[in-house]
Amino acid sequence: MLEIKCPYCGARPQVEFAYGGDATVKRPELNKEITDQEWDNFVYYRKNPRGKHSELWHHISGCRQWFKAQRDTTTHQFIKTTKLSEEV
């Protein structure tokens, strides 16, 4: 069982959380002309590093807040968790 530190509630067991994927994906701005390539990148392309990964988590069975985490994909170790407004 992983222990995940919610920036709002503190350390809680993994089963309280849902995974939200790559935190670096940005939706293109509304009403802005974009290329198909930019849209494809937003919809289908994710960072998939072996090692440090910036990702979103959702404390879905707790405070229901989304937050950012930096985690090592080779060890599952959570390096740091922060609120969305903060820099990791």
Place this chain on the structure above:
Amino acid sequence: MQKYSIFSLIKNAFSNHKNWEVAWKDPTPKKEYDVVIVGGGGHGLATAYYLAKTHNITKVAILEKGWIGGGNVGRNTTILRSNYMYDANNLFYEFGMNLWKSLSQELNYNVMYSPRGIINLAHSDAQMRVYARRGNSMRLNGIDAILLGRKELKKFIPFADFSSDCRFPIFGGLLQPSGGTARHDAVAWGYARQADSMGVDIIQHCEVTGFDVVNGKIQGIRTSKGEIKTKKVGLCVAGNTSVLTEKFNMHLPIESHILQACVSEPIKPILDNVVTFGAGHFYCSQSDKGEMVMGGDLDGYNSYAQRGNLPTIQHVLTEGVAMFPYLSRLKMLRTWGGIMDMSMDGSPIIDKTHIDGVYLNCGWCYGGFKAIPASGWTFAYTIAQDRVHELNAPFNLNRFSSGNLIDEKGVGTKTWIG
């Protein structure tokens, strides 16, 4: 190469089995190959085999970071099936099912092919209609499919929970009689032995560290055992695909996720078929040794760890006990995890890339094992002919831009949900 048979077995018994030939050699890499396959798993070994056998290209090396068969081909639940809805999947996997039928004879290696039938359980009228539709789609593509009602199904799996007051009462199921299982290690070893006998170099403990690309063409590959010149490189590295393609700045619509499975202690025969309980995220078969082989969900977060966490195993087995209550009394023997290359529509990618001479075979999600023969066959064709075969043409990389997705499950890009 020594032929395996009852006679060679008897002959070697007289010398206490001390004089068997090695099944494959342990060569040092040559300076140059016509084709280099990265990844000595099922797909890589099968690709090399079909390159040599079908296309007469034998100056081939397989580079494997660990040992052959140590990745997902040694970490799966050995299920064979072609019970899909879309034509592209049906035709591709059924082509593979036909290769499976004669694989033991072709490889002179018993892969323990066991077409025991695979059953997908349905729990509502709506789901029965969906399965009727899927079964029809299979039959139109020449695949055997039988829609079973509750009573017929009870003859197949009498020890499942057929009560009507449970959360997911059994309404029926879709049976593919030709689906089944095979022995995973034997598949890797059988392909390796035959590929080796035709001149393919299987180089283990050799990690790829870089690619030499000049003017958009591959010239060679850098490894922990030195540089190797080649004009063609095929990548068959499943969950590690992104790590390699990053080396030439190619991003892929793939996430690597951990998928766990487990086996129980062996018991007497109780389950004849492979049964999937999709609504409960659980599937099960019984191995020839008597162990219950079980699996279910991804852990649900990006991972390269080849090991998962207990909550997922608990979740999967809770669902398992709900469907097959007798499982509750069993002890688990082993759990393990493999790294799945989850593509964004749930279907694989077998294609050329923007770099001349680099070919891609990835995105197998949960279903790589059954695809080994078909994947190897079509990938070998694509590498040898430098173009896609009609079987793997739909599984191109461009489909994410063109919109021709093969989203069999219709769950969108959140692959960890499906």
